[in-house]
Amino acid sequence: KTLITHISEGFDFLGFNVRKYNGTLIIKPSKKSQKRFTVKLHEIILAKGKALSQQELIGKLNPIIQGWGNYYSHVVSKEVFCRCDQVLINQIKRWAYRKHTDKSREWIRNKYFIRDGNRSWIFGLEYVCGGIKDKFILRKLADIPIRRHVKVKCEANPFDPSWDTYFERRKRKYAWQRA
Template structure:
């Protein structure tokens, strides 16, 4: 967690004059990748701590960019409130035809998927556990994007034949 936070902090620190949309574009894949890697550990409190540390660094980044403004001004400019979540680091993206709101993802929003241990008596080579391993394999497929894409492509091929 320390190395991840150090990486995020250096990215934010080195983005002195970068616009908010670019900073969100840099940070989102880093946060999402780290959270997806650690999602099976079931550490929701750690995810909340990481989100808080990132928020503190973004708050100092916003205040540093506008030293002559009051403390509420950067809050209104860089952070928005949507639904029940306040102080989201977000910006309206006007580069396309429609205005789209881009916001920084929170690692605590990544769903936690627990790792399910294999039964001790289950053996891959035994015929009596074929159904057990088939259920495990299909559940694993349906919990990943690549697995869902694979299933959809197989269904399309089957429907086209």
């Protein structure tokens, strides 16, 4: 299982591709991981989900999308997220078109997709519960924020009281990343 390779060729490890591009080290989701993810979505949508309702399909897909996105949210993955979102929306469209072969594409769009601000083709439904209008939509990977790790100073010691102010400032400054 040992592979010796030059860093400019890169290597895959734990679903990440580690490689130097023009002298800059970039870590991003590996091609195998992306393929596994899209195949898993395909199985859920088109193999197992043919008879599912829209709400059930969204309920099955959202945890998978959120989990995969969170795993890769700390590396360079925004372009990968956009590509996977495009594959996902095409699979959803195919699911909807196969479910209603005798209906027009405009009818399918009005039934299964909603508009939200500038975005159209959002797979979801609007409902009213207790007089409050709400939406149940499919998550997008591109909406998951990319959060970078911030290094701790090498001389900082959390057990030394003289560094307490540094750690308090750091905790306040990067609290938004943990939310």
